[in-house]
Amino acid sequence: MTTSGRVTRRVRLAPLDLLALGLVGLRTRKLRAVLSALGISIGIATIVVVTAIPASSQRNLMRQLSALGTDVLQVSSAPSGTGEAVALPAEAPAMVARIGPVRQVAAVANTHTSLRRSDKTEAGDGAGLTVLAGSPNLLRLVRGQVRSGRFLDSASARLPVAVLGSATATRLGIGDLGRTEPPPQIFIGSQWYTVGGILAPVALSPDLDVAAIVGWESAVTYLHFDGRPTVVYVQAYEPAVEQVRAVLPATVDPASPGQVRVSLPSDALAAKRATADTFSALFLGLAVVALLVGGVGVANTMVVSVLERRSEIGLRRALGASRGQVRSQFLTESVVLSMLGGLAGTAIGAAASAGYAAHLGWPVVIPAGATLAGLGGAAFIGVVAGVYPAAQAARLPPTQALAS
Incomplete structure (x- = not known):
């Protein structure tokens, strides 16, 4: 694109600049960010808890069944x-x-x-x-x-x-x-x-x-x-x-x-194997429910954020920000919000599971898969929940956004 004979190049944001831009909405609306992160952290903590506590119970049960001579x-x-x-x-x-x-x-x-x-x-x-x-x-x-x-x-x-x-x-x-x-x-x-x-x-x-x-x-x-x-x-x-x-x-x-x-x-050997299969199915079902609850919460937060920040979006577009930059900003904000909730939820879930298992005298088991699923699930939720609000923000015409 040329203006008065000069070529204007589209500026690409560096990852750190994009991260700083994505944190703007979180810093300016701290209470809402905390409440939104709390919502996702509860969902992720649920994943860790419903995985770790049954895993500890399962380990304890397996230890008791093994004492009966299954091998x-x-x-x-x-x-x-x-x-x-x-x-x-x-x-x-x-x-x-x-x-x-x-x-x-x-x-x-x-x-x-x-x-x-x-x-x-x-x-x-x-x-x-x-x-x-x-x-x-x-x-x-x-x-x-x-x-x-x-x-x-x-x-x-x-x-x-x-x-x-x-x-x-x-x-x-x-x-x-x-x-x-x-x-x-x-x-x-x-x-x-x-x-x-x-x-x-x-x-x-x-x-x-x-x-x-x-x-x-x-x-x-x-x-x-x-x-x-x-x-x-x-x-x-x-x-x-x-x-x-x-x-x-x-x-x-x-x-x-x-x-x-x-x-x-x-018969303890057959019971031991059947118990392992039952626990595995339980883990999967509860984890899916927790992810869906957390995703709905983040998506709702991001949609409301776009509606409240229409004037900010219009000002940025009027100053030359491209649709892709606006889209990246809100998508980054959604992912960061989910990851903060995921980190907090993983820590809360691990601490709660360890305390509960120790109280009952069970071996403390925090499956690595649960921790990775918590963080990975948070990132996935952030992407999925932020796609629609980010696309909606990018489609706003500058004049309409400023007028609102």
Whole structure:
């Protein structure tokens, strides 16, 4: 375009100039800007809260379900004709440990040895109680806890030391172990064993409650144990539990896989997966509603802002501002307003979610996706809500805008 022989070039606004121009409306109408940002912040805070609080609840629920052994399988032989458990091959635990998704393997074996409170009591004193040989990692795999004393370790597993299940200790009349008193002794087979610990009830394996557990090496040395396990506990990578279960029979006993029984994955595993799917659907629905509420609020604010600032728009157009510059100004203002609300909403939502989870004793979980969705959603809302008001402001003729 030429004027008196001189060429007039359209001026392009730098990003910082455009940002400063977009902040003009926010600085001159601070109260309205605060209220508008509060509206969008409530929407974004809702996204964070409805994502973070169920995520914390879900993490807590998953932790409780995992404690039920959703990733643990039990391997045993089919009962004999007399109903007694048949021992598995001695090399079974080592073979199972070679399966890729298997994380941990522990074994127990019924030593078929008598258990009595002392050598002076009758032979039927320990009727119904079993003496099991176990590996030191058994308690960790079955999620058990020691009520008193300590469990077997690599040293005590070689010595005549026994750990009693909760029901076994009650049956034998042994209470919690004192730190200053000498530990009690029990008579297993023809050997005295020192009681090194007493277990709390084991929900995942109730058989341990009515047993006395001795070390694997100790059972071989003092009880003439043949080293063949009765039950093998397998902890596998949870998504691959079914696949591991399918190959366990042939791995444990290649000669007779049909004689090997493997427990089904617990119902807790199915509940755990169904719970995860339910929570995911809930997150999506609530987040969409919160975004729509916030977007309507920003759009309403920007439309009113254009109507109130018609004279300002006309003056800028009369001074040479192009339609694109006016459009960019209001679009930038809308995005900045939404981002301020998004930042505040994300902070408020994270703080509220963390406080609520901590109050209930849940693990605090603030999903990164929720934070990114809050900020990204705010920017998206700002663009969508500002398009129409910005286009409306750009279409105003300068004379009509100044006259209003």
